[in-house]
Amino acid sequence: xVIQESDLSNIERLRWQCRRGMLELDVLLEAFxxxxxxxxxxxxxxxxxxxxxxxxxVIHAWCxxxxxxxxxxxxxxxxxxxxxxxx
Amino acid sequence: xxxxxxxxxxxILGAGGAGLNAxxxxxNANLKVAVVSxxxxxxxxxxxxxxxxxxxxxxxLPDNWHWHMFDTVKGSDYLGDQDAIEYMCREAIPTVYELExxxxxxxRLPNGKIYQRAFGGQSQNFGGEQAARTCAAADRTGHAxxxxxxxxxxxxxxxxxxxxxxxxxxRDDEGYVxxxxxxxxxxxxxxxxESKTTLLATGGCGQVFRTTSNAxxxxxxxxxxxxxxxxxxxxxxxxxxxxxxxAGKGMLITEGVRGEGGYLINKNGERFMEKYAxxxxxxxxxxxxxRSIITEVREGSGVGPEADHVLLKVNHLGEDxxxxxxxxxxxxxxxxxxxxxxxxxxxxFPTAHYVMGGIPTDRFGRxxxxxxxxxxxxxGLYAAGECACASVHGANRLGGNSxxxxxxxxxxxxxxxxDYVKENSAHRSLDEASVEQAMSRLQKWxxxxxxITVSQLRNEFRKTMEDHAGVFRVEEMMVEGVEKVxxxxxxxxxxxxxxxxxxxxxxxxEALELENLIDVGLSIAVSALHRKESRGxxxxxxxxxxxDKAWMKHTLYWMENDRLDYKGVRSQPLTVxxxxxxxxxx
Ligand SMILES: Cc1cc2nc3c(=O)[nH]c(=O)nc-3n(C[C@H](O)[C@H](O)[C@H](O)COP(=O)(O)OP(=O)(O)OC[C@H]3O[C@@H](n4cnc5c(N)ncnc54)[C@H](O)[C@@H]3O)c2cc1C
Numbered sequence: 293x294v295i296q297e298s299d300l301s302n303i304e305r306l307r308w309q310c311r312r313g314m315l316e317l318d319v320l321l322e323a324f325x326x327x328x329x330x331x332x333x334x335x336x337x338x339x340x341x342x343x344x345x346x347x348x349x350v351i352h353a354w355c356x357x358x359x360x361x362x363x364x365x366x367x368x369x370x371x372x373x374x375x376x377x378x379x
Numbered sequence: 380x381x382x383x384x385x386x387x388x389x390x391i392l393g394a395g396g397a398g399l400n401a402x403x404x405x406x407n408a409n410l411k412v413a414v415v416s417x418x419x420x421x422x423x424x425x426x427x428x429x430x431x432x433x434x435x436x437x438x439x440l441p442d443n444w445h446w447h448m449f450d451t452v453k454g455s456d457y458l459g460d461q462d463a464i465e466y467m468c469r470e471a472i473p474t475v476y477e478l479e480x481x482x483x484x485x486x487r488l489p490n491g492k493i494y495q496r497a498f499g500g501q502s503q504n505f506g507g508e509q510a511a512r513t514c515a516a517a518d519r520t521g522h523a524x525x526x527x528x529x530x531x532x533x534x535x536x537x538x539x540x541x542x543x544x545x546x547x548x549x550r551d552d553e554g555y556v557x558x559x560x561x562x563x564x565x566x567x568x569x570x571x572x573e574s575k576t577t578l579l580a581t582g583g584c585g586q587v588f589r590t591t592s593n594a595x596x597x598x599x600x601x602x603x604x605x606x607x608x609x610x611x612x613x614x615x616x617x618x619x620x621x622x623x624x625x626a627g628k629g630m631l632i633t634e635g636v637r638g639e640g641g642y643l644i645n646k647n648g649e650r651f652m653e654k655y656a657x658x659x660x661x662x663x664x665x666x667x668x669x670r671s672i673i674t675e676v677r678e679g680s681g682v683g684p685e686a687d688h689v690l691l692k693v694n695h696l697g698e699d700x701x702x703x704x705x706x707x708x709x710x711x712x713x714x715x716x717x718x719x720x721x722x723x724x725x726x727x728f729p730t731a732h733y734v735m736g737g738i739p740t741d742r743f744g745r746x747x748x749x750x751x752x753x754x755x756x757x758x759g760l761y762a763a764g765e766c767a768c769a770s771v772h773g774a775n776r777l778g779g780n781s782x783x784x785x786x787x788x789x790x791x792x793x794x795x796x797x798d799y800v801k802e803n804s805a806h807r808s809l810d811e812a813s814v815e816q817a818m819s820r821l822q823k824w825x826x827x828x829x830x831i832t833v834s835q836l837r838n839e840f841r842k843t844m845e846d847h848a849g850v851f852r853v854e855e856m857m858v859e860g861v862e863k864v865x866x867x868x869x870x871x872x873x874x875x876x877x878x879x880x881x882x883x884x885x886x887x888x889e890a891l892e893l894e895n896l897i898d899v900g901l902s903i904a905v906s907a908l909h910r911k912e913s914r915g916x917x918x919x920x921x922x923x924x925x926x927d928k929a930w931m932k933h934t935l936y937w938m939e940n941d942r943l944d945y946k947g948v949r950s951q952p953l954t955v956x957x958x959x960x961x962x963x964x965x
Contacts (some may be wrong), residue, residue, distance in 0.1 A: 304883035308542065308564060309549045311418050311596055313426035315523075316630055318595045320714065348426045349522045378628075378715055 293345050300337045303329075309344040316356050317348060324376040332372075339369045382814070384571045387413040387538070388800050390558055392545045392601055393580030394420035396782060397764025397789035398519070399528035401578055403481075404536035405618040410800060413572055414532070415540040416560050417596060417888070421525045424582050424594050425785070428521030431496060432511040432786065433779035434471035438492040439511040441503055444468040447512060449505045449958060451780060455773025456915035457615070457931060457960040460949035463742045463769045467780075470787045475514055477788070482527045485517050493939060500777040513779040521782065535597065543570070544888055545600060547817035548608045548760075551810040556608075556750070560817035564888060567881030569821060571814060575803055576759045576796045578736060579605065579746075580789065583765040586892075587900045588731035588849060588959040589667040589841040590629045592621060603895035604739050606902065610748050610757070611935040611944075613768045614736035615899070615909035618773060619916045620850050622668035624730025625716045626688035632708060637661040639704050643672065644724065645680035651689075664776075666918055669729040676728075690724035695801040700768075729850050734777055735916065736906070737768035739935065744769070744792030750935050761796060762787040770933065772950075774915020819922025822886070824890050830875030833890045840867050840897055848904040853921045857908040861941075864904050865954060868897050870890040902936040909943055910934060927960050 299305070303325070309322040317373055321344075329340060343351060343366070353359040354370050389405055391398045394416035405487065435442040447468040447700045452459055467669065473551040479485055486494040493514050501510040516523035532539075544562040549571070551557060558573040581601030585593025602612055623632040623643075637643075642661045645651050656663035663671075673690050681687050693701060693708075700723045701709055712720045739747045744763050745756035764785040771784055810842040847860020871894060878886040889911075912926040913919050950957045 301882070304880070304885060305565070308418075308883050308888075311422070311594075313418070313422045313424045313594050313596070315427070315429050315592060315594050315628075316711065316715070319628065319630075347522060347526070348422060349519045356710050356714060357707050374714060 293342070294339050295338055299341050300334065300363055306341070306344070309362050313348050316349055316351055320355055320373065320376060321342050323378045324373045327376055328372055338370070343369065382569060382571050382818070384573060385413070386573045386806060387411045389413070389576045389578065389796050390415065390525060390572050390574035391578045391580055393421055393423070393582060393764065393766070394529075394539070395423035395425040395580060395582050395764060395785065396524055396528065397785035398578065398580030399525065399532055400786050400789035401580065401763060401793035401796070402532050402537045403528055404790055405537060406532060406537040406794060408797045410797065411536045413540060413574070414537055415543045415559070415572070417542065417544045417547055417564065419541050420529050420539065421522070423525060424597055425521045425525050425782070427594065428782050429518045430498070431500070431515030431520045431711065431779050432775070432782035433512045434475040434514055434686065434783065435468065435512055436472060436475065436493060436495060436514065438488060439495045440509075441498075441773065442510050442512060444472065445955060446503055446505060446510060446957070447471065448952070449779060450500055450502055450706050451771065452776055452958045453506070453961070454500050454777040455771075456775055456925065457927070458617075458770070458773030458914060458933070458948055460770040461952040461957055462949050463771050465952040465955060466742055467771050467783060467787050470791070471783050474783070474786050474790060478527065479791075479957065481531050485514050486517055498602060498778045504542065524782070524786070540839070545581070545604065545819055546891065548604050549810060549813045549817060550608055551807060551813065552774050555758050555807055557807055557809060557813070560814065560821070564883060567884060569818065573806055575800050575806060576761065578744070578792055578796065579760075579762040579766055580764045581766045583734050584896070584899045585731045587841065587844050587896050587903060589845040591731040592624055592629050592631045593731065598896050599766070599891040599899035600895045601762070602902075603898040605746070605762075606898050606938040609937070610746065611739060611937050612736060612902045613739035613933050613935055614770065614901070614906070615734070615902040615936055616910050616917045616934060617774050617915055618731055618903065619668045619733040619735065620665070620729040621732040622665055622672060622729050623691055623727040624683060626683070626713070626726035626728040628715045628930065629730045630711055630715050631730065631732075632691060632711070632725060635691060636691065636705055636708055639700065640696055641691055643668070643727070644673045644690050644692050646682045646686065648682065649680075651675050655923060666916060669850045670918060672727070672729055673849070674767060676695045677851065688726045688728040691727045692724040694722060694724065697821065705750050731849070733776055734765060735768070735772040735774065737766050738762040739933075740767050740769050740788075742769060743795045745795065750944040752946055752949070759799065761792045763792045774917060790931065824876055824887055825873060825879065827879065830873045830877055830938050831870060832877060833874055833886060833893055836867060836874055837868060837889070837893050837896070840864065840893070840900060844900050846902070848900070850918070852907055852917070852919050854908070857904065861904045861908055864897065864901050868901065871897060876926035879938070896924070898938060900906065901936070901941060905935045905941045905943065906936050925963065931960070
């Protein structure tokens, strides 16, 4: 997928992309978008937009399933996502 | 501006397992197929199904479809239609093989055959030893199925409308369904899709309850569209609750945790299941555990500032066991409950998991508009999957049977639509009044000014459903619940959007969903109030027994005046003898 600059700032679109097939991801990704996304450097914003294109079970395994990604950059993003307050 | 229109042979609302399997049959038969989904197809809720799909392949232990049928009839607490159940259990076998041929990577045995897991409720020889009937693709069965079916549909040239929201069905005076009005979520533009046949495959409605395991998209949209079209929903009082969801959030904490020795405690630290089920204790059946939790909370033994949940204790198992045998649970609890189960117990509460009821269909996926079982079905309208009720689950469903249901009946509806389109090859002329009605439903949300917000009313509604029509159902509180939900329905007209933009306006989508939730919620509350017995997942402490004489019948609910009617269970299978009702033993 080619990510445009405008994709990074289209929060409404991202909010709908956070609607997933798994409740865990709905809750975590939506909360992350509200709490942390705005403060991310463009590099990580871009990575988040990319993350949303991954299949649900992959995002689930990375964020909730205790199987973190090997890629360093994604790892950094996922650890921020995991710090989101949802409880 | 003129309303944009598109024409197809068939329109499918929903791109989960049911919708995609139907679409594939149709596209392979060279019909012009449109599939509409509010989210990208592979993000449909089917993706959450990890356990697997049942079929009596007998690859691991002896098995046959007739035993599978027995288990399903028994699991349904004798409310399932035995002709449909026979059909589903027979068709399970070719359905799984067809998926295999289409490329679903099922887990395998060393001999190359599909591996099968054993689950509760599966027996050999009509109630004998444990059977192993569930086929899985590792722990990603739902994803593997969706992904495969989606790819096959792309190959077969199915036309996808991704991120389009179906608003309402379009009908004419004679009752024919002519298609649907849908909304492009990205642009806010409406689109009219005209079709010779329409299949509803919009999935479940777990979001009706405050605590649910269902994704946010499960708002019962197709069910509500059917109600607004003046058609009934069937057996909506039957909702399966999983006893242990994370309190206030809903995510499942699997039975495995109690299987490994975890147990429930109340605010005094008492292991309360010893009181309700002295033998099975925390491993008692789902409905018994769920009801016990609610009883504790109602009697003031709940935990937390609102005293509204109980605790699941696992820390005595030790960090090693938790890490080895219950992976995922620790992460999930840390993130969603804010507790590390190695140190502290997990706050839990029963979570709404699966709706057995839905849009009544016959064995061919055709929507049935009345209580007359031999009466006409609705021309051109079909339903399949969790939104439908072919009545294979009756009063309770078995694990692994719902993926089966969506696949078998999705495929079958596809085949029937092919025949229908052969005989009805022309589009009927559009009914403008019906289009206007659907448009007005959209336009009413343009109203500006102060009012209640969507989330305010939604929270109130879901809490009311949980308190008054959830696990614990006694007359007085249910009467109160129906009244409260009716008032909430009235107050919907006071809701105002906080965002009136056109692109990706989540606020508007959620308003449309809220209206659907409320309509469907009432069908649950009213149907449950009037069923004065306990059967399957519907439990009434004030009517604790199953009453086959008075209640072996399906409930039908119509939105107009909250009207109910009933129709008999189809106890006669297709080729074998009927399974007569037997006492339920725990
Ligand atoms: C956590 C969890 C685990 C489960 N595990 C299992 C299991 O292991 N085995 C099993 O058999 N069952 C399982 N189930 C149940 C099973 O997953 C579902 O019953 C089944 O996937 C439903 O499939 P479906 O095709 O009917 O609908 P869904 O997969 O829910 O798809 C509905 C589709 O309709 C679309 N849609 C809805 N409303 C609209 C609208 N207004 N406009 C446009 N599109 C719309 C959605 O976008 C989606 O594409 C599980 C359920 C849960 C909650």
